[in-house]
Amino acid sequence: MFIGNTKKDREEMLKIIGVNSFSDLVKQVPEKFLYPKFKLPADGMDEMQAAAAMRTLASKNKMLKSFVGAGAYARYIPAALKALLSRGEFLTAYTPYQAEASQGILQTIYEYQSSMAALYEMDYGNASMYDGASAFAEAVRAAVRITGRKKVLYSYGVNPQYIATLKTYFGGGEDYKFIQIPHKDGCLDLAGLEGLLDQETACVAAQSPNFFGLAEDFGKVSELAKAQGALFVAAADPVSLGLFRTPGAQGADFAVGEGQGLGLPLSYGGPYLGIFTCKKEYVRQMPGRISGLTKDKDGKRGFVLTLQAREQHIRRDKAASNICSNEALCALGATIYLALLGPEGLKELAQANYDAAHAAAERLCAIKGISLKFKGTFFNEFTLALPCDARKLRSRLIEKENIDPGLPLKDFYPELGDTLLVCATETTTEEDVSRLEKAVRESI
Amino acid sequence: MNDITKLDNRLSIEKSAPGRRALKFKGRIKHGAAPVPETLRRKTAPRLPELSEFDAVRHFTRLSKINFSVDSHFYPLGSCTMKYNPRVNEDIAALDGFAGLHPLASDETAQGTLECLYDLQNRLCELCGMDAITLQPAAGAHSEFTGLLVARAYFARKGQKDRVEIIVPDSAHGTNPATASMLGFSPVNINSGPDGRVDLEVLKRHLGAKTAVVMLTVPNTLGIFESNIETITKMAHEAGALVYMDGANFNALIGLVKPGELGVDIMHLNMHKTFSTPHGGGGPGAGAIAVKKYLDSYLPVPVIKKEGGRFLADFNRPLTVGRVKAFFGNTGVLLKAYAYMLMHSSRELGEIAENAIINANYAKALLKDCFPAHSKEHCMHECVLTPGPEMTKQGIKTLDIAKRLLDYGFHAPTVYFPLIVHEAIMIEPTETETRETIDEFASAMKKISAEAASDPQKVKDAPHTMPVKRLDEVQAARQPNLRW
Numbered sequence: 001m002f003i004g005n006t007k008k009d010r011e012e013m014l015k016i017i018g019v020n021s022f023s024d025l026v027k028q029v030p031e032k033f034l035y036p037k038f039k040l041p042a043d044g045m046d047e048m049q050a051a052a053a054m055r056t057l058a059s060k061n062k063m064l065k066s067f068v069g070a071g072a073y074a075r076y077i078p079a080a081l082k083a084l085l086s087r088g089e090f091l092t093a094y095t096p097y098q099a100e101a102s103q104g105i106l107q108t109i110y111e112y113q114s115s116m117a118a119l120y121e122m123d124y125g126n127a128s129m130y131d132g133a134s135a136f137a138e139a140v141r142a143a144v145r146i147t148g149r150k151k152v153l154y155s156y157g158v159n160p161q162y163i164a165t166l167k168t169y170f171g172g173g174e175d176y177k178f179i180q181i182p183h184k185d186g187c188l189d190l191a192g193l194e195g196l197l198d199q200e201t202a203c204v205a206a207q208s209p210n211f212f213g214l215a216e217d218f219g220k221v222s223e224l225a226k227a228q229g230a231l232f233v234a235a236a237d238p239v240s241l242g243l244f245r246t247p248g249a250q251g252a253d254f255a256v257g258e259g260q261g262l263g264l265p266l267s268y269g270g271p272y273l274g275i276f277t278c279k280k281e282y283v284r285q286m287p288g289r290i291s292g293l294t295k296d297k298d299g300k301r302g303f304v305l306t307l308q309a310r311e312q313h314i315r316r317d318k319a320a321s322n323i324c325s326n327e328a329l330c331a332l333g334a335t336i337y338l339a340l341l342g343p344e345g346l347k348e349l350a351q352a353n354y355d356a357a358h359a360a361a362e363r364l365c366a367i368k369g370i371s372l373k374f375k376g377t378f379f380n381e382f383t384l385a386l387p388c389d390a391r392k393l394r395s396r397l398i399e400k401e402n403i404d405p406g407l408p409l410k411d412f413y414p415e416l417g418d419t420l421l422v423c424a425t426e427t428t429t430e431e432d433v434s435r436l437e438k439a440v441r442e443s444i
Numbered sequence: 445m446n447d448i449t450k451l452d453n454r455l456s457i458e459k460s461a462p463g464r465r466a467l468k469f470k471g472r473i474k475h476g477a478a479p480v481p482e483t484l485r486r487k488t489a490p491r492l493p494e495l496s497e498f499d500a501v502r503h504f505t506r507l508s509k510i511n512f513s514v515d516s517h518f519y520p521l522g523s524c525t526m527k528y529n530p531r532v533n534e535d536i537a538a539l540d541g542f543a544g545l546h547p548l549a550s551d552e553t554a555q556g557t558l559e560c561l562y563d564l565q566n567r568l569c570e571l572c573g574m575d576a577i578t579l580q581p582a583a584g585a586h587s588e589f590t591g592l593l594v595a596r597a598y599f600a601r602k603g604q605k606d607r608v609e610i611i612v613p614d615s616a617h618g619t620n621p622a623t624a625s626m627l628g629f630s631p632v633n634i635n636s637g638p639d640g641r642v643d644l645e646v647l648k649r650h651l652g653a654k655t656a657v658v659m660l661t662v663p664n665t666l667g668i669f670e671s672n673i674e675t676i677t678k679m680a681h682e683a684g685a686l687v688y689m690d691g692a693n694f695n696a697l698i699g700l701v702k703p704g705e706l707g708v709d710i711m712h713l714n715m716h717k718t719f720s721t722p723h724g725g726g727g728p729g730a731g732a733i734a735v736k737k738y739l740d741s742y743l744p745v746p747v748i749k750k751e752g753g754r755f756l757a758d759f760n761r762p763l764t765v766g767r768v769k770a771f772f773g774n775t776g777v778l779l780k781a782y783a784y785m786l787m788h789s790s791r792e793l794g795e796i797a798e799n800a801i802i803n804a805n806y807a808k809a810l811l812k813d814c815f816p817a818h819s820k821e822h823c824m825h826e827c828v829l830t831p832g833p834e835m836t837k838q839g840i841k842t843l844d845i846a847k848r849l850l851d852y853g854f855h856a857p858t859v860y861f862p863l864i865v866h867e868a869i870m871i872e873p874t875e876t877e878t879r880e881t882i883d884e885f886a887s888a889m890k891k892i893s894a895e896a897a898s899d900p901q902k903v904k905d906a907p908h909t910m911p912v913k914r915l916d917e918v919q920a921a922r923q924p925n926l927r928w
Contacts (some may be wrong), residue, residue, distance in 0.1 A: 001787050002528055002720075003799045004878035013806045013879055017822075022798055024820045025805055028669045029701060036702045038790035047532050050786045054779070058541030060556030061549075068546050071770060078467055080497050086534065089508035094524055095726040097858075099917075100910040101850045103453070104511030105725040108504070111493075114927035118490040124926050127726070130582035133770035157871070163771040168744070168766035169602030171596060171627050215484045241490070243480050249487065258770070267537070268557050268769030270582065273729030283924065289726065294920035296668030297905075301453050302912035306920040312585070312622035313861070315632045321613050322622035325583040325716070329724025339456050339500045340466040343489040348469040377484055397472055398550060407548055429472050440819035 001044060022135035033222075065432055066404040067360070069381040069423025070211065071132065072158050072269065073261045075239070076427055081263045081336050092330060095289070095325075099294075099304040104305035105328070108143045109291035112335040119241050119250025119338070119346075121254040126330040127289035129274025129323065132258025136205070136235050137169035138161045138321055139254035139276065142285045143203035145320075150176045151200045152278070153193065156183035157210025159237065160412040186212045188375035190220055197228045207235040210246070211412075212241075212374055212421065213357070213381035215244050220297045222251025238275060238334075240260055240379045242350030247277075254278045263337035264330055273330035284310060287321030349426055353380035356424035356433075364422065369444065370390040373419050381423035382414075383409065390418040401439040453911070456493035456503050457928045466497035472722040491928070510911045512855045514651040514722070518808070518881050522826045522858035522870025523617065523665055525695045525717035527877075530787070533720065533780035544780055545769035551713075551756045558755035562748045571793065572691075572711060574734035578743040579715075579729030579773045584692050586768065587712035588623040591733045591743055593765040594710060595657050595686050596627065597742040601763065606658035607685070614864045615644050615664040617690055629656060636864065640666040640819050642676055651821065655685040657710075662689050662703070663696050665803065665862040665870070667823035677707030683805025686710060694718045695874065696801060696825035699794030703734075710735050715774075718796075719781035730777035744768045799875035800825040803882060807871050810886035812891035818865045826872035828865050835893060838900040845892055847914065848906035852888035 018027055025372075026034065045053060066074060085091070089104065096102030109127045116125035117315035129135040136159075140152055145298075154163060163178070170176045181204070182192030188206055197204070204225045208216035224233040231427040233254045233371070234247035239261045259273030260266070278286055284307060292306030341349060357380040364370055369387030386393065390408035397403045406422035413419075424433070495503065512519065519526040537543065545557055565577045581587040592610070599607045610624035611632045621631040632650055637643035642660070651658070656681045663669045670676065677687045689703050689711035695718045697703065697867075703711050715721065716729035723729075735743065745764045746757035757772065788796070801824055808817050810828040815829040830841055846856035846869075858870040873882055895903050907913065 001788060002530055003795060003873075003875050004881070005799055005802070009879040013632045013802055014898055015720075017802070017805045017809045019822070025801055026669075028657060028698070028824075028826075030674065033701050033705055035700065035794065036573065036705060038566060038792075038793075039703075040790040042789055042791075043791050044787045045791040047530070047787065050783050051532055051536060053666070053786060054536045054783055055539060055541075057556040057560055059540040060538075060559065060876060061541045061545050062555075063541060063544060063599060064553065066546050066549070068548050070548055072547050074544070074546065080466070080501050084504045086503065087505070087508045087803075089511045089513045089867065090524075091534075091722040091724060093511050093516035093530060093725045094514075094519065094521055094526055094723045094855075097521075098512070098758075098846060098850060098856050099915050100907050100912055101512040101517075103911050104507035104509065104516035107453070107455070107507055108725075110927070114455075114457070115490075115492055117927045118492055124924075130586060130774075131769050131771075133767070134582070134586075158867065161767060164767040165769055168488075168593065168768055171593060191509060200785070202787065217483055217485070222691055241486060243486060245484055245486055263450075264914045265538075265776070267543050268549070268554065268775040269502065270769070270774035270775075271730070271776050283926070285770065290924075290926055292920040294916045295927040296912040296915050298913055300912050302725035302915045302916045304917050304920050306917065306926075309921070313618040315622070316618050317621035317625040319618075319622040322585040322589060322619050322626050323583075324585040324619050325714075325723075325727040325729040327582075327724075327728045328726035329722075330728055332725065333911075336500065336504055339503070340459075340497060341492070342465060342494040343492050344494075345465060345467050345642050346490065346492065348471070352469045352471040352473070353477040354480070355471055356473045359473045359475040361779075362475075389798045394550070395552075398553060403555070404546070405551065424473075426469055426472065433473070438690060 006381055008425050032360050064398060064402040064404050067406045067422045067424060067436060068404055070407045070421055071258055072266055073425055074266060074427050075261050075425050077263050078340055080340060081333060083397065084336050096305060103303060106291045108332050108335055110293060110303050112331045115335055115338045116275050116277055119238055120277045121246040122255050123280035124283050125277040125287045127291060128326040128328060129276050129288060130327060131270065131272040131274045133162045133165035135256035135274030136165040137351055138287050139233045139256050140166055140203060141169060142203055142254060143233055146285055147202045147231060149200050149202035152178050153181050153196050153204045155181050155188040155206035156187060157212055157214065158205060158207045159211045185376060186214050187216050187376055197230065198223055199228055201228055201230040203231040203233050205233040206213045209237055209240050209379040212383045213378040214374055214376040215379060218250035239350055239353060242346035243354060244278060253282060259334045262334035271327055271330055273327045273334055285320060288323040288326055352426035356426065356428040357381060360422060360424045360433045363433055364440060380425055381421055383419045384421055384422055386418040388418065389422045393443055396443050397439050402438050403436055405440060407437060449651040452506055459499055459503060459559055460493040460495060461713040462494060464494045464496050466495055466500055517853060517855050518690060518877060518885055519855040520857045520873050522621055522873045525781045525872060525874055527720060527874035528724045529720045533783050535780045537776045542720060555755055557749055557844060560779055560782045562755050564778060564827050565748060567785050568732060569734055572734045573702030575737035576740035576743060576748060577734040579732050579778050580744045580768050582769055582774050583727065583729040583731050584621060584714040587731030587733050588619055590768050591688055591710045591712055592623055592627050592657065594735060594739055594742040597765050598739055599656055607654060609654045610656055611650055611658045615640060615666055615862055616659060616661045617665065617692060620659045620690060628705055640668045641670055641672060641728055643670060644675060647656045647679060651807060653681040655683055657686050657688050658686045658883060659690060661693065663693050663824035666819055666828050667826040669824055673706045696797055698797045699790055700797040703878055709737060715777055715781045720784045721777045721780045728774050728777055730774035779796055803875060807873055807882050807886060814890055815869065826870055829869045830867050832893060835896040838896045840896050840900055840903050842869055842905060844903045848892045848903045849888060850907040852911045854885055
């Protein structure tokens with residue numbers, strides 16, 4: 001349907017190639033494999049039909065007011081961002097292998113790296129990873145590579161999907177030890193950490209705000225890790241960094257995050273954006289692409305992909321990782337988003353999230369039998385202890401009220417009992433909170 | 445395109461002025477919550493640009509204009525499949541019902557997306573001649589990683605943990621050996637035979653009790669189909685090994701050959717290539733791995749299933765390799781692939797491969813006098829050429845040709861890849877380019893060849909019309925400047 005050549009073109013081209021028919025071109029494919037039978041529709045749809053079919057399918061998803069966060073957030077996407085990202089020159093470019101013809105992309109990657117380094121208060125960042133989970137796993141892999149040690153300590157509050165991905169990245173390898181650090185009221189327990197840290201520990205990996213929405217105080221974590229020669233890997237929601245202390249300020253060696261909240265749609269889990277940053281001594285251990293500033297023959301400023309000796313297309317089996325395609329367009333989206341916000345806008349945005357979540361928590365905790373599960377400072381989500389079955393409450397509210405009240409945590413943390421992880425963002429209104437409160441009050 | 449030689453290369457941070465603002469968030473909910481405690485609060489503002497919305501729009505629009513793209517230029521990058529991506533795909537993936545769906549939405553509320561993914565899974569299995577599939581991986585290399593994890597889990601289950609070697613021909617993509625060693629396997633490089641195919645004798649010598657997987661790129665990076673693939677898969681299976689097919693070049697086979705019938709056990713697809721998602725300057729893509737039924741139970745979670753008329757994300761797979769990313773896959777990209785599938789019957793899918801193959805052979809035929817092909821055979825969807833002797837005599841390298849092509853308004857082909865061809869120029873026109881475009885491209889290539897004789901310096905100094913001239917990559921690597 002999107003083929004340029006006409007039948008006449010094909011015939012003339014085959015003549016110029018010097019063959020009689022197309023089948024002469026594919027003689028290297030054993031005949032018995034050619035043109036197999038397919039049980040696929042005999043007719044393709046035209047554009048109008050396909051668009052209509054997809055609209056029908058989209059309408060089968062039930063759109064409701066959702067208070068689910070847990071690593072992906074409903075946030076406002078500015079119109080200017082959408083307009084810029086849909087420009088064909090960005091959308092349909094490839095990896096900037098010909099730097100002179102790709103200065104636009106290369107400069108935006110450089111700006112992205114700069115913005116991420118500034119946001120996380122780290123020295124350097126790469127051009128993006130697949131998502132927060134893969135960025136987290138690759139950071140731990142780097143720490144293991146650097147230290148040559150095989151024990152990884154992780155905090156209770158790291159997104160469980162990140163931990164699952166991490167374990168997969170080590171191939172479920174029994175050579176490695178992954179140990180959960182005890183928690184105190186949802187946050188990392190320093191005494192517990194001290195008991196686990198030793199000379200075999202590659203890194204301490206933690207997240208703030210953590211999976212329960214709690215801001216962690218990592219002041220001492222990195223000190224303790226370093227005393228044993230281990231590294232500190234920190235994950236953080238970029239938007240929270242408009243208000244909260246950064247991984248860099250708390251001594252992280254690697255800092256990662258999920259960049260979806262920086263202007264990308266939810267889209268059922270992807271494409272998202274894996275943010276990856278590090279201290280300068282580890283820059284050559286970073287996976288993936290990096291854009292660097294340099295000069296051209298006339299001394300003019302320009303950008304190129306650099307430090308490529310870490311990458312698979314040069315180093316093959318000696319590469320720091322195998323990543324090739326990354327999430328360049330999503331990274332560009334985040335760059336534009338942050339340029340539209342600036343430092344003040346980001347602070348306001350973080351404050352709006354903070355306020356919305358605190359308002360929702362206050363209203364919900366006024367309901368008899370409901371309380372906060374953990375006492376600490378939270379950002380834009382919080383964990384409620386419920387007096388009823390959390391899963392049933394959720395189903396009931398989805399079905400009857402068109403509200404998804406949050407994520408029951410039983411599947412991830414059975415020991416927490418009936419708890420609900422509730423999220424509010426700048427898109428949440430007073431009315432949304434009132435609706436949620438009323439619905440919960442009437443349903444428990 | 446405007447005169448792109450006039451470059452405003454100031455960074456956004458250099459256009460910044462304190463107090464300038466674009467987006468404001470006044471906060472829809474005012475709440476007198478206690479402020480963040482001092483110990484947890486950010487101390488210094490991040491150094492981000494401060495721009496008006498107009499400044500930002502103009503800044504990024506300017507940057508977009510100093511960039512080649514498929515929309516603006518012929519982009520014959522070999523092994524990258526830079527075809528046209530139907531715009532309707534973008535509209536579809538952006539529908540509120542799809543784009544607004546939270547990844548942890550309950551299955552009940554996500555039936556539309558789950559149905560798309562389920563049907564896409566089935567159609568891809570049928571197209572590949574495989575039995576089961578996962579759409580979880582985020583990209584091609586991520587798929588390879590997932591595929592080798594599956595292989596490893598399979599051997600572990602069979603008690604064959606000593607199978608630690610992955611045989612990778614030198615004509616494979618660089619990600620293959622990188623993936624193998626990332627997972628702790630030992631990659632074993634084998635050299636191709638004189639015809640660019642796997643040398644069966646060499647393969648036989650390396651196959652053994654330690655071999656876990658033979659990783660084949662089909663067609664390989666020389667644009668050649670592994671004609672002996674049936675024998676290769678038989679040899680591998682007799683040795684107790686699995687065969688993995690790197691399907692990055694599937695655009696050459698779609699609707700024409702079912703890889704499952706070739707005997708491969710695991711294969712991956714780059715959804716963004718064959719199934720038409722714009723490459724976005726290097727992503728996002730989406731991956732998939734399709735497997736034969738004896739490997740089904742090892743696929744990562746979740747897998748989309750249909751039970752009693754409803755669709756669900758299945759996590760209950762005891763033998764699974766686990767999770768390869770958070771949530772599901774790159775769903776936005778998968779929806780575009782699905783819309784693309786809806787618009788093609790199996791016959792029409794076959795026409796994609798046919799036209800991709802005709803276009804590549806046509807380019808090769810037009811260029812044969814000035815740029816001899818590495819292989820004398822007809823090629824699949826891409827061809828590997830080298831600079832002719834008269835150019836080499838003048839000291840002109842493939843890189844010079846690539847840069848000069850930019851002056852003629854064409855993106856360069858893939859250069860110096862595959863590594864096994866000296867001064868390689870790898871061209872993949874794809875099916876969406878017309879004959880006229882390939883004619884124009886060939887004519888530019890021939891002009892460069894003629895310039896090599898008349899004014900070689902002009903070629904060596906290229907590009908002349910880009911916003912910057914050749915960039916100092918050595919300085920960039922030695923004194924890295926990676927941020928403002």
